[in-house]
Amino acid sequence: MDYSIFTKTILAKVLKALALINNPEIEPAVRQLNQEILFREVGQSVYAKIYEMNAFDFEIEFTTGAGIDDRYYGLAKVAGASVATGALGLDEYVENYIDNTIGKAQKDAVSNARQSGKFPTVTRTESSSACEWCQSKTGTFTDPDSSIFARHGGCKGKIVTEGFKSRNGLLGNYASS
Amino acid sequence: MASETQKTYIADLATVKTKEFKEVKELILASGIVSDQAEIVNSAQSIAQITDALTDLQASQFIDVLIKSKTPKRENAYSSKRIDKTIAALDDIKKTIAAWTF
Numbered sequence: 001m002d003y004s005i006f007t008k009t010i011l012a013k014v015l016k017a018l019a020l021i022n023n024p025e026i027e028p029a030v031r032q033l034n035q036e037i038l039f040r041e042v043g044q045s046v047y048a049k050i051y052e053m054n055a056f057d058f059e060i061e062f063t064t065g066a067g068i069d070d071r072y073y074g075l076a077k078v079a080g081a082s083v084a085t086g087a088l089g090l091d092e093y094v095e096n097y098i099d100n101t102i103g104k105a106q107k108d109a110v111s112n113a114r115q116s117g118k119f120p121t122v123t124r125t126e127s128s129s130a131c132e133w134c135q136s137k138t139g140t141f142t143d144p145d146s147s148i149f150a151r152h153g154g155c156k157g158k159i160v161t162e163g164f165k166s167r168n169g170l171l172g173n174y175a176s177s
Numbered sequence: 178m179a180s181e182t183q184k185t186y187i188a189d190l191a192t193v194k195t196k197e198f199k200e201v202k203e204l205i206l207a208s209g210i211v212s213d214q215a216e217i218v219n220s221a222q223s224i225a226q227i228t229d230a231l232t233d234l235q236a237s238q239f240i241d242v243l244i245k246s247k248t249p250k251r252e253n254a255y256s257s258k259r260i261d262k263t264i265a266a267l268d269d270i271k272k273t274i275a276a277w278t279f
Contacts, residue, residue: 086223171279
């Protein structure tokens, strides 16, 4: 499944919360701190859900992933400052943050699956408008390196991870929480 | 051309010294530093578009202008109404994520 399709279901909502925090009458440091909290909370929720879905597919439900990295600090600084520095491209940064969080959850789930003796596949495709680096990452992999799951802003490739249940039509048994 | 250090410093100073992006534009236009590039400033949607058009001397002059400008008075806490709205927005995001399924 290409899990990045979920990004659009929350992008507008995250941007709405970002705008609420970006009150110009509030000290920049306070805005930045609250943006950090927003992006950390969103990132952790996205990561946990995508890892859980992949773990179900790969039959490794007993595992947990390493969690999100610290890139939300940088995004929070840019988002908090955008009141005074302009918001050009901010929506793309947020979209890329969510996409990369999804990619990290997929990467960690694939890595843990292999360590548990499971062999999921990863298939990455890119449109012709994607950058040269992202296009160089296309293909189908059983032992992918971590860069396969990274994306540049604006490059909206599909990263499809498939495990035992995907291949055998058993995903219908998944119960979302 | 302005250095990356100057561009970053200008962005950081602008964040502290102004409340809105249009104030940054007004400040640089009023200073007379960019009389030849006024159109670039007027049409800019981000501070990077402005600083990309500055020479190192202009960037240095703009830094001086920003340092000398008065820091606006701001609050340290959000209103309870805004806090409630933001918490509700975050809850909505989390509910949407929890409902993701195959």
